[in-house]
Amino acid sequence: MSQAAAPEKLYRQRVRRARFGLRLVRSAGRKRRGWLDRFLTRLLRRATTPAPGTDFMRDELVDANIGFDPADLERYQRGEADVCRRASHRWFPSLCCRGSIRAFADDRADT
Amino acid sequence: MADRSERASEKSVICASCDIGCQLIAEVRDGRVARVRASDNPIMRDNICMKGIYAPKSFAHPQRLLHPLRRVGARGSAQWERVSWNDALDDIAARLQRVIDAYGPEGFAVSTSQWNTSTESGAGRRFMNLLGAPNWISGVALCAGNTAAVNRMVYGWFPQPDYSATRCIVLFGHNPRRHSWTPIYNAIRRAQGRGAKLIVLDPRRSESAERADIWLPLRAGSDAAMCFGWLKVIFDEELYDKAFVRDWTVGFEALRRRVDEFPLARVAQLTGVDPEQIRAAARLYATHGPSVIPWTPITDQQRNSTSAIRLHCTLRAVTGNLDVPGGEMLHGLNPDIVAETDLELHDQISETQKAKQLGADEHPAFTYRGMAALTEPTRRVWGRPYVNLLMGSYMANPSAVFRAMADGVPYPVKALFSLGNNTLMGFADMQTIYRGMMNQDLIVVHEHMMTPTAQLADYVLPGDSWLERRQLHDAWGWTSIVRISEQAMQPPGECRGVYDFWRSLAVRMGLAAHFPWPTIEALYDHRVQRTGMSYRQFENTYEWYVPPIEHRKYERSGFATPSGKVELESSVLADLGFDPLPYFREDPPPDPAFPLQLFMGVREDEYFQTGQRHIPELRRRRPEPEIFVHADDAQHYGLTHGAWVAVETPTGRVKGKLAVRSDMPRRLVRVPHGWWKPEMPQGRETLSGAWEFSDAQITRDDVDYRDREQGIPHLKGLPCRIRPLAAETTP
Numbered sequence: 001m002s003q004a005a006a007p008e009k010l011y012r013q014r015v016r017r018a019r020f021g022l023r024l025v026r027s028a029g030r031k032r033r034g035w036l037d038r039f040l041t042r043l044l045r046r047a048t049t050p051a052p053g054t055d056f057m058r059d060e061l062v063d064a065n066i067g068f069d070p071a072d073l074e075r076y077q078r079g080e081a082d083v084c085r086r087a088s089h090r091w092f093p094s095l096c097c098r099g100s101i102r103a104f105a106d107d108r109a110d111t
Numbered sequence: 112m113a114d115r116s117e118r119a120s121e122k123s124v125i126c127a128s129c130d131i132g133c134q135l136i137a138e139v140r141d142g143r144v145a146r147v148r149a150s151d152n153p154i155m156r157d158n159i160c161m162k163g164i165y166a167p168k169s170f171a172h173p174q175r176l177l178h179p180l181r182r183v184g185a186r187g188s189a190q191w192e193r194v195s196w197n198d199a200l201d202d203i204a205a206r207l208q209r210v211i212d213a214y215g216p217e218g219f220a221v222s223t224s225q226w227n228t229s230t231e232s233g234a235g236r237r238f239m240n241l242l243g244a245p246n247w248i249s250g251v252a253l254c255a256g257n258t259a260a261v262n263r264m265v266y267g268w269f270p271q272p273d274y275s276a277t278r279c280i281v282l283f284g285h286n287p288r289r290h291s292w293t294p295i296y297n298a299i300r301r302a303q304g305r306g307a308k309l310i311v312l313d314p315r316r317s318e319s320a321e322r323a324d325i326w327l328p329l330r331a332g333s334d335a336a337m338c339f340g341w342l343k344v345i346f347d348e349e350l351y352d353k354a355f356v357r358d359w360t361v362g363f364e365a366l367r368r369r370v371d372e373f374p375l376a377r378v379a380q381l382t383g384v385d386p387e388q389i390r391a392a393a394r395l396y397a398t399h400g401p402s403v404i405p406w407t408p409i410t411d412q413q414r415n416s417t418s419a420i421r422l423h424c425t426l427r428a429v430t431g432n433l434d435v436p437g438g439e440m441l442h443g444l445n446p447d448i449v450a451e452t453d454l455e456l457h458d459q460i461s462e463t464q465k466a467k468q469l470g471a472d473e474h475p476a477f478t479y480r481g482m483a484a485l486t487e488p489t490r491r492v493w494g495r496p497y498v499n500l501l502m503g504s505y506m507a508n509p510s511a512v513f514r515a516m517a518d519g520v521p522y523p524v525k526a527l528f529s530l531g532n533n534t535l536m537g538f539a540d541m542q543t544i545y546r547g548m549m550n551q552d553l554i555v556v557h558e559h560m561m562t563p564t565a566q567l568a569d570y571v572l573p574g575d576s577w578l579e580r581r582q583l584h585d586a587w588g589w590t591s592i593v594r595i596s597e598q599a600m601q602p603p604g605e606c607r608g609v610y611d612f613w614r615s616l617a618v619r620m621g622l623a624a625h626f627p628w629p630t631i632e633a634l635y636d637h638r639v640q641r642t643g644m645s646y647r648q649f650e651n652t653y654e655w656y657v658p659p660i661e662h663r664k665y666e667r668s669g670f671a672t673p674s675g676k677v678e679l680e681s682s683v684l685a686d687l688g689f690d691p692l693p694y695f696r697e698d699p700p701p702d703p704a705f706p707l708q709l710f711m712g713v714r715e716d717e718y719f720q721t722g723q724r725h726i727p728e729l730r731r732r733r734p735e736p737e738i739f740v741h742a743d744d745a746q747h748y749g750l751t752h753g754a755w756v757a758v759e760t761p762t763g764r765v766k767g768k769l770a771v772r773s774d775m776p777r778r779l780v781r782v783p784h785g786w787w788k789p790e791m792p793q794g795r796e797t798l799s800g801a802w803e804f805s806d807a808q809i810t811r812d813d814v815d816y817r818d819r820e821q822g823i824p825h826l827k828g829l830p831c832r833i834r835p836l837a838a839e840t841t842p
Contacts, residue, residue: 014436028152029655045153056300057157065164067146079173
């Protein structure tokens with residue numbers, strides 16, 4: 001049996017669940033949070049946090065993202081050679097820079 | 112390494128490095144964004160990819176355009192002089208006026224996508240509509256925008272899948288991954304974790320296919336035939352929602368007769384998939400709902416695209432998945448925010464000028480002509496006559512515009528503005544686009560880098576980035592949830608937002624009264640005024656602004672189609688002179704000179720469209736374009752893994768490094784999209800490698816290989832051949 005042919009009761013349950021979900025989304029997306037928003041966001045966080053070891057969103061590159069030194073970025077933008085400390089780059093010999101993020105040459109995901 | 116002891120300020124930003132728009136946090140130190148990370152909001156947990164992470168470095172690139180440049184040599188000679196914004200805008204306005212005086216406003220075309228320019232707020236279309244210029248084109252003509260237009264013909268809006276409660280997800284060819292379409296990947300995996308089923312249709316055994324409950328390895332370009340097979344099963348086994356079909360659709364019996372032309376044995380022959388697998392997938396989709404068929408660019412880019420999109424719509428409708436929780440939501444616009452589409456002033460351009468929109472005669476689906484019959488239904492249901500969903504409802508046909516630029520037929524187009532849009536490489540038939548660009552009186556490009564398109568311009572203007580501007584993001588009507596992006600740092604040099612560009616030009620061309628907002632912030636104040644807040648207050652209060660969402664709205668107001676129902680048999684297409692029912696056009700007879708099939712338009716994790724090749728870390732990960740083939744084909748054609756090869760079609764060839772892949776089917780060649788090399792020499796002879804690597808050169812655009820109703824090119828299953836390149840011809 002297809003969705004809309006499902007009993008009306010089931011449909012109404014799903015609508016109520018969707019409305020509650022939307023309330024959670026609203027709370028989580030607010031900057032000025034009252035106690036209810038904070039409480040609901042905590043509930044949401046708990047409900048959406050996967051158990052350790054099952055988190056499919058863990059990723060070496062993302063988890064190692066510690067950002068850049070603003071001064072390095074400034075020098076990089078000016079094209080200064082002294083930021084090329086890591087390795088020369090075949091395509092941008094004058095432009096390569098000391099990155100704060102590790103490059104993972106061999107872990108390219110499938111495309 | 113960033114000094115973590117320093118206290119950084121944090122800004123909530125929306126990434127525009129691809130078209131997904133992840134909500135991220137920018138950490139700011141010393142006036143610079145030092146780190147971009149995923150949002151703390153649990154809804155968006157971990158939604159960030161490598162393109163977002165490297166954005167601070169991308170925008171700090173030493174070759175980023177920081178000042179306006181004017182061409183001083185011949186077009187494409189790579190000779191420039193720095194000019195002030197005022198001088199550039201004065202001259203652009205004067206030269207554009209000369210083009211309009213000589214050729215009419217239809218002699219002016221704009222190619223852009225508001226995804227990456229972000230702060231348009233409809234200003235470009237507003238400017239064009241006030242001038243009477245109908246020839247706006249975009250990559251959304253073959254990516255989402257066209258789908259939105261075709262969806263409107265069926266049920267009046269473009270749905271957004273409700274991943275949060277769905278029980279079955281169908282991926283037609285696309286492959287969301289950890290670093291590509293990350294939030295979709297996240298949502299699908301979460302849904303699977305809750306028990307939702309996944310059906311993947313892909314010629315290649317992709318990552319998504321590996322995780323699927325059912326994988327249908329269909330032949331490239333056969334999506335419409337497969338949908339007919341599903342409908343055959345659903346109708347024959349009476350798995351459809353009879354009450355919905357009875358009360359809310361028109362044309363069911365006619366559609367059923369068309370579907371009966373596709374017994375599973377025929378569908379199996381057309382798609383190359385076992386009939387029992389087709390049956391199992393159709394049953395799962397229809398019975399394990401609520402189900403979703405998320406939008407896919409794969410179906411957008413086929414010679415049967417309009418029919419295939421309509422068949423997706425049909426499947427959603429007849430199985431009762433429209434506008435229900437866990438199904439496909441028809442959001443409508445946010446009632447409290449002035450929508451971009453309302454700011455575009457589509458009522459200001461005359462019917463005479465609309466009728467001149469290029470391509471509307473032959474391929475009207477997403478043009479003003481194609482959408483005209485939906486004006487009154489849209490007013491009835493959605494309260495406004497024009498809704499430019501995903502920017503895709505009132506476009507000129509890109510190929511027709513390029514032919515007019517190149518050959519002056521049916522009339523000359525002599526001025527092209529390209530904003531955040533590498534036009535030369537972003538559409539089919541790069542050779543014609545190039546001829547057209549070389550035949551222009553005025554080309555203006557608004558960009559970050561000196562792209563191949565920019566190299567052919569008269570003016571190159573430096574654009575700001577998503578870390579450097581405020582944005583109010585209404586998703587162009589796809590959802591009613593509006594989001595904000597804060598400004599995290601000042602733009603470098605003289606980089607400016609696109610709204611500033613359009614307004615400055617409008618003021619110079621006598622349209623100041625229609626642009627009463629001197630800054631984008633003033634315009635945002637206008638857009639949020641119904642909330643009773645200034646934009647600054649709004650920005651400080653919300654990350655997302657979520658209106659109440661109502662289900663089954665059609666019970667109150669019907670669907671925004673001429674009949675008020677889901678049009679399984681389209682009155683709009685019938686009136687335009689097309690088959691009102693979906694159909695499947697089989698491939699032309701095989702050409703022995705091009706015995707393989709080409710699958711194009713695919714993005715790699717590191718890059719989106721033609722961007723990001725200048726980021727050293729990403730180039731180290733993927734230094735060259737990689738062309739995928741099956742091992743048997745490699746052996747048959749004498750190709751070696753890692754060696755340079757050429758892929759050829761009757762229109763041209765591209766180079767790439769061969770990757771022999773076990774996940775590829777036999778006889779299919781996969782070419783990545785958008786390759787050029789920013790480090791290579793500039794100018795028309797080389798175009799920084801675009802002449803060697805850009806897949807736009809091998810895209811056929813002749814009548815056999817374009818969709819009839821939309822006129823978009825066939826990118827999934829073109830005939831091609833592959834051969835090894837001698838060492839001396841490799842880069």
